[in-house]
Amino acid sequence: MTNYIIQGGKPLVGEVEISGAKNAAVAIIPAALMVNGVCRIENIPQISDVTLCLRILEQLGGRVRTINRTTVEVDCSAIHSTRTPYEMARKIRASYYLIGALLSRFGQAEVAMPGGCNFGVRPIDQHVKGFTALGAKVVVDGGFINASAKSGRLQGAHIYLDVVSVGATMNIMMAATLAEGTTIIENAAKEPHIVDLANFLNSMGANIYGAGTDTIKIRGVDNLGGGTYAIIPDQIEAGTYMAAVAATGGQVLIRNIIPKHMDCITAKLVEMGVEVVEDEDTLLVRRTEPLQRTNVKTLPYPGFPTDMQPQIATVLSLAKGTSLVTESVWNNRYRYVDELKRMGALIQVDDKTAVIEGVSALTGAPVQACDLRAGAALAIAALAAQGQSTLSGVNYIERGYEDFVEKLRKIGADIQVVEVPDEEELNTNIG
Numbered sequence: 001m002t003n004y005i006i007q008g009g010k011p012l013v014g015e016v017e018i019s020g021a022k023n024a025a026v027a028i029i030p031a032a033l034m035v036n037g038v039c040r041i042e043n044i045p046q047i048s049d050v051t052l053c054l055r056i057l058e059q060l061g062g063r064v065r066t067i068n069r070t071t072v073e074v075d076c077s078a079i080h081s082t083r084t085p086y087e088m089a090r091k092i093r094a095s096y097y098l099i100g101a102l103l104s105r106f107g108q109a110e111v112a113m114p115g116g117c118n119f120g121v122r123p124i125d126q127h128v129k130g131f132t133a134l135g136a137k138v139v140v141d142g143g144f145i146n147a148s149a150k151s152g153r154l155q156g157a158h159i160y161l162d163v164v165s166v167g168a169t170m171n172i173m174m175a176a177t178l179a180e181g182t183t184i185i186e187n188a189a190k191e192p193h194i195v196d197l198a199n200f201l202n203s204m205g206a207n208i209y210g211a212g213t214d215t216i217k218i219r220g221v222d223n224l225g226g227g228t229y230a231i232i233p234d235q236i237e238a239g240t241y242m243a244a245v246a247a248t249g250g251q252v253l254i255r256n257i258i259p260k261h262m263d264c265i266t267a268k269l270v271e272m273g274v275e276v277v278e279d280e281d282t283l284l285v286r287r288t289e290p291l292q293r294t295n296v297k298t299l300p301y302p303g304f305p306t307d308m309q310p311q312i313a314t315v316l317s318l319a320k321g322t323s324l325v326t327e328s329v330w331n332n333r334y335r336y337v338d339e340l341k342r343m344g345a346l347i348q349v350d351d352k353t354a355v356i357e358g359v360s361a362l363t364g365a366p367v368q369a370c371d372l373r374a375g376a377a378l379a380i381a382a383l384a385a386q387g388q389s390t391l392s393g394v395n396y397i398e399r400g401y402e403d404f405v406e407k408l409r410k411i412g413a414d415i416q417v418v419e420v421p422d423e424e425e426l427n428t429n430i431g
């Protein structure tokens with residue numbers, strides 16, 4: 001098991017380069033399954049969820065060639081299976097995109113129920129509603145979601161989503177791409193990765209219009225050919241480093257970002273007294289004054305992203321006064337709060353609201369990450385805290401942050417990576 005030992009209390013100073021977006025990459029790689037030809041995908045982040053997505057493609061018969069650190073060529077002309085390996089697919093949330101991709105191209109898919117971070121209930125009823133409207137039969141059997149197009153090929157349909165869902169929007173968009181006829185998705189999600197997936201598919205020959213608005217129109221095409229595409233920068237990774245600078249103080253230039261995607265996060269940091277100076281593809285983040293309280297409510301894009309909620313709550317735990325954070329996307333995304341309290345944070349959670357009484361300092365402690373962004377939030381807390389913290393559960397962080405430790409060290413963080421026997425191993429040895 002890997003732990004991070006963090007000596008806190010050092011302001012972050014320097015420059016950090018943002019990688020390709022996790023939640024775009026984990027959709028675009030499954031979408032490459034739909035392409036009959038070679039896709040060259042650039043700006044791929046080196047994170048474990050991406051590695052797993054690429055391995056799944058290989059298991060299904062795709063050929064994956066690494067060109068360099070951030071570029072792969074994927075050739076899915078010779079896919080020989082539409083059944084994904086159970087243990088691989090169940091590990092990540094994004095495996096649900098394999099349903100839309102396989103169903104679209106081959107008219108059938110067998111994919112394990114997806115995994116991902118545990119925020120309580122994570123239903124996929126809107127994905128199923130969309131596939132069914134497109135003419136698929138969907139059943140769950142033996143832990144697999146089995147979907148098949150009743151007439152061999154999906155048929156375009158008019159689909160209204162009952163909830164704004166990122167996953168359902170992207171999955172239905174993929175399924176409809178190779179369907180016969182036109183599909184309209186209403187009440188669609190508008191996140192940057194939705195636009196990125198549509199751009200990727202369009203660059204391979206799809207006909208998708210309106211991604212980034214709440215109505216997306218997809219005219220089905222007969223096949224997709226190869227091409228080259230570069231994934232957008234990761235909004236949440238950039239936001240995480242912005243939050244880290246806000247918590248520790250200092251000055252960091254965040255490079256390779258799309259400033260527009262950052263507006264929802266920038267606005268809140270500015271309210272807290274953090275200076276943010278925008279340029280073409282960079283943000284300079286500086287915090288020299290004490291942090292001020294504010295309220296934050298998570299919402300679908302362009303609202304404040306739920307994937308930044310733990311990180312911003314951590315920063316607010318160091319702000320002067322009482323702040324309210326309302327989580328309106330997930331019903332259980334405060335599991336990290338008990339760990340933050342070990343470091344001296346004063347936070348009361350009542351259902352979807354966290355009431356945060358700012359403290360003047362956090363103190364280092366042994367803490368454990370329970371999911372990806374919880375891990376990032378605890379790392380931020382440890383960087384800002386007085387003294388030493390030991391962070392366990394860092395495999396979650398590696399799901400979504402490329403070179404997390406190296407990037408932080410480059411801007412002055414004191415982090416050691418240590419290998420320790422995991423509890424199971426210890427118990428075996430004791431027993």
Ligand SMILES: CC(=O)N[C@H]1[C@@H](OP(=O)(O)OP(=O)(O)OC[C@H]2O[C@@H](n3ccc(=O)[nH]c3=O)[C@H](O)[C@@H]2O)O[C@H](CO)[C@@H](O)[C@@H]1O
Pocket residue numbers: 023026093094121122123124125126127128163164165166167168189306307329330331
């Ligand atoms: C791999 C990936 O991109 N994960 C992101 C994706 O997750 P994911 O795609 O799972 O999240 P959704 O946008 O679908 O979920 C949003 C809300 O809709 C509900 N819902 C969703 C689908 C459904 O069929 N029925 C339903 O009721 C969920 O319970 C939740 O309350 O978007 C979330 C919201 O921005 C992010 O936190 C995740 O990081």
Ligand SMILES: C=C(OP(=O)(O)O)C(=O)O
Pocket residue numbers: 022023092093094115116117118307372373400
């Ligand atoms: C929750 C996240 O990911 P996933 O949906 O893959 O669990 C995330 O990226 O914050």
